[in-house]
Each structure stands twice: as C-alpha cells, then as structure tokens.
Amino acid sequence: MANIEGHGGDLLLAALRPYGVTELFTLSGGHVFPVYDAAHRGGVRILDVRHEQSAVFAAEAVAKLQRRPSLAVLTAGPGVTNGISAITSAHFNGSPVVVVGGRAPQVRWGSGSLQELDHVPLVAPVTRHASTVTATADIPADVQRAVTAALTPHRGPVFLDLPLDVVFNGGAVDLAESPSVAAVEPDPEELSRAAALLAGAVRPVIIAGSDVYAGDAVAALREAAEALQVPVFTNGMGRGALPPEHPLAFSRARRAALSGADVVCVIGTPLDFRLGFGHFGEAQVIHVVDAPAQRATHVEVAASPAGDLRLALCAFAEKGARHDDWIAQLRQVEDAARAKDADLLSADTDPIKPSRVYGALRSVLDRDAVTIGDGGDFVSYAGRFLEPAVPGAWLDPGPYGCLGTGMGYAMGARVTYPDRQVCVLMGDGAAGFSLMDVESLVRQELPVVIVVGNNGIWGLEKHPMRAMYGYDVAADLQPGLRYDDVVSALGGAGETVAKSADLEPALQRAFAAGVPYLVNVLTDPEDMYPRSSNLA
Template sequence: MPIEGHGGELALAALRAFGVTEMFTLSGGHVFPLYAAAHESGFGLYDVRHEQSAVFAAEAVAKLRRRPGLAVLTAGPGVTNGISGLTSAHFNGSPVLVLGGRAPAFRWGAGSLQELDHVPLVAPVTKYAATVTDCAEIPGQIGAALTAALTPHRGPAFLDLPLDVIFSTSAAADPGVPAVPVLEPDPDEVTRAAVLLRDADRPVIVAGSDVWTGDAIAELRAAAEALRVPVFTNGMGRGALPPGHPLAFARARRVALGQADVVAVVGTPLDFRLGFGDFGAARVVHVVDSAEQRATHVTPAVSPVGDLRVILRGLAATTGDHEEWIAGLRVAEDAARFRDVELMAAESDPIKPARIYGELRKVLAPDAVTIGDGGDFVSYAGRFLEPAQPGTWLDPGPYGCLGTGLGYAMGARVTYPGRQICVLLGDGAAGFSLMDVESLVRQGLPVVLVVGNNGMWGLEKHPMRAMYGFDVAADLQPGIRYDEVVRALGGAGETVAKASEVGPALRRAFDAGVPYLVNVLTDPADAYPRSSVLA
C-alpha cells in the first residue's frame, strides 16, 4: 500500500517498520519536518547539547535493543560534530542510522548556510552513505540503509536529506522490512573448529560483543558446556555466562591465554585488546559473522564465518572433557579474586579506585546498565565489575572515543525506564559531555554518574612520566567540584574524600530520582597496572 506525506512523515513510516521508535537530535532548521512528524505522531524525540551525544545515544539503543538506533543531525557542523559517534558505531558494529540535513539541491553551489557535501566525509565509516534526491525515494532509501546496517557485520549508515527534498510532499511505495540475509557457515569449518577444541588439552573461549549482538548467548553457553571449555568475555559479551557459572572466568585470563593450546575467539576482533591474536604456541580459532571480520594479520587454524548461532550450535554438537584444565584455572581465578576482595575493601587515604568498585558491587542490581567512559578509572571497572547479565555493559569499544558517557546514559535510560543506569567517568572524560546533564534533567531521565577524580589524564600522565621522566599536557585542576556543575544544571550530587563515605553516597545517588553525580577524589599516584600493548 502506498504511503503519502511530507518527507518527515515518509521517513518515520519507514523507520517504524524496522522497530525504530525514537530519535536523538540537536535542533536544526534543516530537519524540521522530521521533528514535526515525530511530534504529531508520538514518536519519541530527545534532544541533546552536542551532536556527538545524539549519535552515542542512538548507538546505546542499537547496542541494547539489537535493532537500529536513530540520530537526526542538522547540516554542516551538525553532521561533522557527529562523525566521532559514527566512527565509534563503525568500530563497534552498531546499526546506527544518521539522517543529516543538507542545504537545498536547487541552490547547490550558491553558498547556502552550512552547505557541505557530507557523504564523502562519512563514507569511510559507514556501510551505506547517500544523498536522497527525491521525496518519493525517502522510504526506499531508508529501507536500503537500514538493511545494510543490519547485515553482518553490522554498522552505521547515513542519509543526506536536502532541505527541498525533506520539506516536499509525495506519495511513495511502502518498502516494508526487507529480510536481512543470513550467512550459513561452512559446516566443514565448524566441524574442524569443534574437533580442535575437543582434542585440545588446554582450550579457551573468548567471547565478544557480537555474541550479544547476534543473539547467540544461549548458543555460546551450550557450546561451552558441551565441550567443557572455560570462557572469558569482553565488551557486550560480558555476562554471557553469569559470574557463578563453573565455566565463567574473568581474573585468570593472563594465565589462561599464556598456557592455552587452542584459543577460540568468538565475535570479537583480534585487536589490541587480545594481544593482536598472538597467543604464543596456541592454535587460534576465529569465529566471525562476516568475511571482512576475519583477521588478516594472523592466520587462524580455522575461521568459521556466518551466523554465530548456527556456528555455536555446530560446536555444541561435539562433547569434550577438560576438567583438569578447568580446575587449575579455577585455582588461579580464586586467588586473583581473593586479592581483589582486599583491594576493594581498602581504607586508603586518598581513595583507591578499587574501593569505589567494591562499594558499587554492593548496590548495583543484577540488571543495572553500567557505562564506562574514561581511561584508567574505567579500566578498573573492567577488572572489578562483573555484569550479572549479558547486554548490560556499555563502553566506547576499540575506537576508544571519550565522551560516550552521557549519550549512552540517555539511550540506556530511554531503553530501560525502570533499571539502574550508572555512568563511570574519568574526570578527563567528564569534560566531553557533562553539559548533557541538562538534557537529562529537562527530559526527566535520571541516571547515576560516578567520577573518579584524580586531577589528570591518568592514561597519559603515568606512561609519559615513565618514558621521559616528565609529563606535559596531562594535568587537570585537582579537586574540581563536578557535583556542583550537576547541581547548577538541575541535578544533584556530592563530593567524597573518605573511603567510608563512598557506599552511603552511592546509595543516596540511586535513591535520588534525578541525575546525581558522586565526585570521588581518588589517589593521583594510583596507575592502572596496564600490560596490554595498544599499538
């Protein structure tokens, strides 16, 4: 059945067919028809103070809901301000659609306000980038863009909507929801992978974000249990096996990867987070959802490609026995956890980051969404916090772009109105997006913000001092009252300087019902014990 209306109405009709129910934006005249259509039809509309937050909010929805997220950006600087968000979505495999305003086509080249050809700028970090040239093409172009975004390996898409196109009225064909293609893996490669894991003496599985994105959590558990292989996770794969599961490991990763003879990496790249896939003498199985995700800098023993659910079901058809290996790793895991318990209870002055996470573990609900935005402070979060459920951990991902926190918080709160949303910010990262507390306050979106305030760019200061004997451009003003910034914007908060005060402050924050910032003054001499090579 054909659909009819102005460009904004046509766009929202196509978006609804893909399950999209909200847009994130910063007001701009080039995209008024999209706002009008949202306002008149009850489509969720949330605005921010910087366009990067709009894209990050859309990405949070895409990550958490495993369906497209939408950001609408006005022309010129609106789009260019959102490119870091698009790039993060590119590296994270997040199906984000950005609709950009554009100067009118009929006057192109005459110098209209914010006249810029955005497509060449965003094309390298999107799966689909195009300019819509006719109002009637809007639904079809949105359908094509979202199909590309959802086709593994997933990623962002971009459409430019010239002012004279989006303001026009037209009838258009309803594109419906095209079926996203499913890639069937080579069954022989799956069998080879299963045999390698079965016959190994010391196998390990490392599962990443694509296991969550590909809705393969149950299949991962089944495969690990059938083959009896210990599992480590990263990104949104965290929580795929609950912390109490006998095959779930977190703190013995260095021991495991140092001693393993087969390492199966499922749904995450062999990048700096995994030592670039160099696991010594271990044979590598790299399970990916699309051919372009296969590692090119190492040669895996086997690399099944396709729907992760199908591949993991194939692995689960083979059974194994590695109880002695599992028991040995459990000893290492328990020893590391015992050391962690001591660190998380330390009554140090100044406060160590570990103590903050020890207190957070006591107050976070099992379904809380935890968001990391920072360097050293968030590295500690990765070490000490263990999500109880999959799909509850958001961090910037391998691109490492700071400033995701407030946008992710907005997207998470819109997605889960009744859950705890907790943002962990380094004091450096807080400077990128803290103004968007005003956006949260104004739109009734309460979240808890915890700042690890050590007065520096810790991820840079400590390494530079170790390399050169001095550091530059790495200091921030110590003791900044970020809580007062939040109060000035309509929220609430407090500064904590004693370890014993952290727990009560966190409980007040979660009970507040408004954006609440706990500003914890942490030890500037405390450096995360980083062992990975970043480049």
C-alpha cells in the same frame, strides 16, 4: 504494500517504524524540521541533546542494547561533523545506527547556502552506506536500502543526507514490505575444522565478544561452552553472557589461560590490541566471525568460520568433551586473584584508590544494573572489578576508545530500561566531553547515577609519559574540581566524597535520588592501572 503520503519527514519515519524505531535523538536544526514535525504528530519520541555527538551515542546505546536500528537526526554542516566521532565509534562497534543529516537545498547547491557541505565523502569511510536522497519519493526505498546495509553482518552505522527541498516537499509513495536479512551459514568445512580443533583440545579457551550479544548468540554460547566444558572469558558486550557464578565463567585468570592454552577460540570480537593482536603463545587460534571481512589478516589462524554466530556455536555444541583438570587449574588461579582483589576492594586509604570505589559499587548495584564506562584508567578498573550478571548490561566505547560516550549512552540506556539502575563510570577527563548533557537528562526526566573518579590528571597519559621521559606535559587537570556542583547547577544533584567510609552512603543516596546525581570521588593521582597490553 501500504500507501503513505506526506512530506519527507513523514516518509522517513514511516519507513523506519517497521524496524522498531520509536524514538529519535537530535540537536535542533532547521534543515530537519519536517522530521520533527512527523515525529511530533506520529508519536515518535524526540530526545534532544546539547552536542550532536551525544545524539549519536544515545542512538548507538539503543542500537546496542535493543539489537535493532536506531535513529539520530543531525542538522547540516557542523551538525553532521560534530557527530562524526560518534559515528566512527558505532562503525568500530558494529552498531546499526541510522544517521540522517540535513543538507543545503539541491536547487541552490553551489550558491553558498547556510552550512552547505557535501557530508557523504566525510562519513563514507566509517559507514556501511552513505548517500544523498535526491527525490522525496525515493526516501522510503533509500531508507530500506540503508537499513538493510546496517543490519547485514558485520553490522554498522549508515548515513542518509536529506536536502532541504527534498525533506520539505511532499509526495505519495507505496511502501514496500521491509526486507529481512537472512542468516548466513558458515562454510561447512571451515566450521567442521574449527569444531574438531576445539573439541580435541586438551587446554581450550573461549573468548566471546560483543558480536555474540549483537548476533543474539548468548544462549548458543552457553550451550557450546557447557557441551565442551570450555572455560569462557568475555569482553565488550560479551560480558554477562555467562553470569559470574557460572562454573565456566572466568575473568581474573586470563593470563594463565592464554599462556597455557593449546587452542584459543575467539568468537565475535576482533584480534586487536585488547587480545594481544591474536598472539597466544603456542596455541592454535580459531577466529569465529559474523562476516568474512571480519577475519583477521595480520595473524595466522587455524580456522575462521564466518557467518551466523548462533549456527556456528550450535555446531560446536554438538560435540562433547571434558576438561576437568584444566578447569580446576584455572579455577585455582581465579580464586587466588579474587582473594587479592578482596583486599583492594575494601582498602580504606587516604586518598581513595579507584579499586575501593568499585568495592563500594559492587555492594549497591543491582544484578541487572546497566553500567557504562567513559574514561581511561578509572574505567579500566571497572572492567576488572565489575562483573555484569546478565547479558546486555555493559556499555563501553569499544576499540575506537572515544571519550564522551557517557551522557549519550546513559540517555539511550535509560530510554531502553526505565526501571533499571543506570550507572555511568567516568574519569574526570572524560567529564569534560559530555557533562553539559546532564541538562538534557534533567529536562527530559532521565535519572542516572554518574560516578567520577577525580584524580586531577589524564592518568592514561601522565604515568606512561613519566616512565618514558622522566617528566610529563599536557597531562594535568585542576585537582579537586566540583563536578557535582556542575550537575547541581544543571538541575541534578550530587556530592563530593573524600573518605572511603562515605562511599556506600553516597552511592545509596545517588540511586535513591530520582534525578541525575553525580558522586565526585577524589581518588589517588599516584595510582596507576597495572596495564600489560600493548595498545599499538
């Protein structure tokens, strides 16, 4: 037990440091000045943004990539409310973000202080823990309580409100040792039933999602897949758990696999719209989750072990099986689909097809590049054609589907990986949500590459509305806008590309630039992503 002394900001950061927190993301506000003072004096890096949602998205990227708590500090009132969409994304993604809000002083509460608002009822539905700290001396214990909630599966964001008088006041406190979160063993009977079903299947399939990465279960997934010889598909941050060259890694044969499987084992991802709500024909479904609350209740499953995903996958790996004919059958489908992809990825059309953009990107991205999706149709193509080769190299908004993640995620990724390529894939609609935060990246010397698929429409809405009604409204943007000029004006650089042959050279210049660089690609507005999933 260590004694710590100082104002509320000192106590806050002292309690967070043992969890690995070395930076905070914020937009400046007077209610939280003591937190900045403690960070400035204590060597905690302060990264500031132009909109509070970017601060929370940046913190979420750090939490996702580094699998640890991260810190966003928001000033009172609109500072907190501006961050709520990003907090909600972290909630859906199970990201352990600690959000600290400033708050009007307790001694004047109810008198109409600047930005006086009770934030807790607003954020409570989308956090694991939300409370107001009422005494300076309580800050360390409240932080530990909140972080424990953030790290306990199923993980998620937490919120602490610091009233002005609480955070500015001083005190001396004994800081207790940070509590650890113990691994929870899945129920042995449920786990045994799941393992037997998977091992005894004739045509099994594994689908692995973000919690496999978040739960540090990537190695265990590989061991289980190899022991059972089961084809593996991934989504979210599960992508890259098996490199694309692995004989059990599949991506393009998913429809054939799920329609022909007799057992589908979904690990670490919900049975939501991305997976047809868990309806896989006649297949029996195993749903392996990290906490009982994550079990699907809208569909019948044959087994649903809940607990530490590493322990569950290690139990699966103790079984042995062969499915050579099934794997060979899916490999034929996979290879045929990839052969068709090759034509799309290399087609030189006028205007440029989004698939051609990804063909160019595949030729310039490093194996460990971090790719970030922020958009609709354009980013859907990224999910189809870009295949992370290492775990923890893919960030997308997740099931909440909130646009505007791009610049915040880019900031968090660059802080995490100073020497790796960071590439943001952005629709022109999504560019309107966060592009001003290029200034934050420039000012803090955080170079990233931004590729905008600029088709001048809200593609995810325009094409379906046309199909439903024969017309569309509120779905057009100004065509041909120079988003690269916006980035140049903010201190970065960029260029517009209108011809396919110019894509690779432009991308090479972007990655060599050493500043935020936007490649503004004019893409075909008539191209519609071939979406087959039911989003609702």
